[in-house]
Amino acid sequence: MSGTLALASALARMDRDELSRLVHARRPHAPAAVLDPIGLASELLRPDSISRAVSLLSIVQLGALDELDAGREPDRDTIAGLLSLGLVGEDAGAAAPLPEVSAAIAQAFEAIAQRSPLDEDGDPALEAAEASAGDDLPAATNSLSEPEIGAAAWIDTALTAVGRCAECLRQLRDRPLRLNRTGVVSYSAAKWVSERIGIPVDSVQRAFAALGLAGLTTPAASEPLLLTTAESADWLEADIAERWIALAQGALGTLSGPLRAVLETHDGDLGGALSELPTAYPLLPEADLTAAANSVELAEALGLTLRGRLSEPGRLLLEGHRDEAARAAEAAIPARAQGIYLQPDLSVIVPGPLAPADEEALSALSRPEHIGIASTRRVTEAAVTEALEAGRTGEEVLQLFASLSLTGVPQPLTYLVTSLAERVGSIVVSEHDGDDGRSRISVSRPELAETLLVDRALQHLQLRRGDRDASVLFSRLRPDHVIAALSDARYLASAPGIRLDIPGSRGGDPGADAQDPSPAAVRRAEDESALAELVERVFEAARSEPGTGDFTRRIELAIRERRAVRVTAEAAGQSRSFTLLPVSLSGGRLRASDQTAGVERTLPVNLITAVEPV
Known part of the structure; x- marks a missing residue:
């Protein structure tokens, strides 16, 4: 027996806000085709829609559905949550199980039972995510006590992440990077960036993922290219704490509902929540478990967590206290360095965070070798040449180094800049x-x-x-x-207006498509509009039905399924029953084909007293 009618009855009682939350949670496949509660119920009971919905149910919710199937009365709050997800119907004012949902759950558990069991080492993806907590901690923290680690180590991780993201963003600002079929920066493009800024390719990919989540990069509208957004310039000019907050907020947005729900019982232990996720949500697909593991890994890489536990700013951000999190981050980040140390071997020691303008200037004249609380860079011939070709004079370059250096400008650096200034442009x-x-x-x-x-x-x-x-x-x-x-051949040549072909990029104006909305953004806007219109249609239809709602919904379902029903009507004290194949329902009248008499009948809906399946 179908649960369409029971679900439609539950949907018809929902207000606009409840319907909106439901359709955004379930996202019907064909919203434009949904006109009324029956139509929405049919969409929600599609096998693919049910499978996705039940896969996100917790063990508590699955237990409540099992009790409802058995005729027992489950916890009311749990049932209310299931009603809001369209996984429970309504019959005579009481919660009713939906056969389609019960069948989907049974099939899901049967599929799990038939899977080959995990080997003794368990799930490699989850174990890797759990083990990643603490793997990348600097060696200097090994001798610290736990309180010292909690107060200091996340800062080093956070500043390293911010520095790497800043370097990657500057490279992208100068040249768009090609995306692969999955929408991430291609390996060849990531490798080129890796060679430019001296960090591993996987760290480049992770940095671009964090930048995208923070809204600082966007796909081009017309080509598979990654571009910077208008917000990226403000981010580069912001203080370190504000940069980190933006990255951290983007990463927290990837934490799924199930992972957040489990985290509530783990007192900030994100790694522990990930470990319990398969138990708390036994039907969660492997892809969701992998995505959760990736979210935990990114949180660790950004300093949101330390060995799996949320740092204090991370906890405040998760609770929605952005300003407090920013103050906590500012208090933990070391004071700005007053300058840099230039060495005769052309290496640069940066003892702490620099002012954004100084950091920008130094990045244009050197390449990073180590990024952290204290960083090291190196002045290279290529970096200085790029600066000279961009329009700086040799004198300006030396003056900039002199203004930043706490130890003066060493003679080898002066010679390098002077000689290059003489050759560039020749x-x-x-x-x-x-x-x-x-x-x-x-x-x-x-x-x-x-x-x-x-x-x-x-x-x-x-x-x-x-x-x-x-x-x-x-x-x-x-x-x-x-x-x-x-x-x-080691000749310095400049080419005004000409860009070299670099793997994973293209020539031309890097910002040419920056203002165009990406295809994904356009689709999101269209989807939101379609869902809002669906909510309004269903809400209005549920309140404009003539006569008795349950009867009309039974008739509408029979029309949709082309199924005969037994209709009982009463007039002038007489009651008659007909076996009818409903054709249409409009203007308060039912038009149907009488299967027994072989004629077409029209009945006022307000005279109908019962509608039963044949």
């Missing part, structure tokens, strides 16, 4: 549309042009002099190929 490659070739190479000194012409490493460029100027050369290859060849 070779400029640009596009050319004439017959001479596709690339125009302007050389500052005739003798340098002569060197390029005879350099065997550049023979494949087929360089030739222009007819009018001996310091201008041409090549039939594209400018990006010429730039790459010159770089390989």
Whole structure:
């Protein structure tokens, strides 16, 4: 027997807010086709919809449904929660089990019983997430006491995460990165970033995941590319505490409802909650367990948890106390460093967090080697060259280093900047549309042009002099190929307006699509609108039905299922019963085909006293 009628009766009693919460929790597959409580009940009783819904039920809720099936009276609060999820119906004012839900639960448990049992080591995904708590702690914390670890170690983890995310965001700001089919940064693009900023590829992927959850990156609307959002600039200019809060809030948003529910009984022990999740929610799909493990892993990587337990700011954030969490983070983060230490070997020691403007300036002139509370960087030829090609002069670069350094500017650094400033701009490659070739190479000194012409490493460029100027050369290859060849041969060449092809990226304006809404954002807006319209239709239909609601819902279900019913009508003190195949119900009248007499009948709904299945 179908539970459609019982569920429709329960839905018809819900107000707008209750209906809205229900459809957002269950998200019907075809909201535009739902016109009334019967239609919504039919959608909610689809096998795929029920399977997903029951998989998220706790052991307590499953027990309540079992008691209801057995004819016993379960806990009222639990049943109320199941009613709000559309997993319990209503009959004569009392909660009624739905056969479809009971069958789905039985099938789910049968499927679990038929699975091959886990080996003695248990679930590898869950064990890895549990073991990750504390795996990445700095070695310096090993000798600390538990209180000291609680007060200090999460800060190091948090500052490392913020620093890595900032470096990744700056790389993305300068060049969009290609996404793979699953919507994450491709391996080749992540590897390129990894080589640029000196952190492992998996840490790059995790950083971009955290940035996306914080709303600082977005997919392009028209291409599989990742872009920065308008909020990313403000984030880079914010203090360390505010940056961390933004990342932490995004990560907490990934904690699923079941994981949060279990966490409530674990006093901030997120790792312990993850361990109990399969027991508390026995039908939870493996994909959900994996997602929960990933959420726990990300929380640990961001310093939200320490060895699985929520840090104090993490606990405050989870409870919704953002301002208090920000104050707690600010109190724990070391004071800003007054400057940096430049070493003769071109290494840079950053003893603590810098002001955002100083951090930005230093990142443009060096590459990170270690990121944490105290960081180390290195001034490289490539970094200084990029700064010079971006428009800074050698004098400006040296002045910037002098303003940041607490130990002055060492002679090797002065020599590097000065020599590069003399060489940068001596070779400029640009596009050319004439017959001479596709690339125009302007050389500052005739003798340098002569060197390029005879350099065997550049023979494949087929360089030739222009007819009018001996310091201008041409090549039939594209400018990006010429730039790459010159770089390989250790010539410093600049190319205004030209971007090299880098794995996982594309040339052009990085922000060209930044203002376009992503396809995912458009779909979310459309889905929200469709669900709001569904709620309104069902609510109005439930309150505009003529006559007795239960009778009309039985008739509507018979129309939908093309099933005959026995209808009893009473008029002038006489009662008659008909076996009818309902055709339509409108204007307070039922039009149906009389299966026995072979005629069509029309009955006023207000005269109907009973509708029963045949």
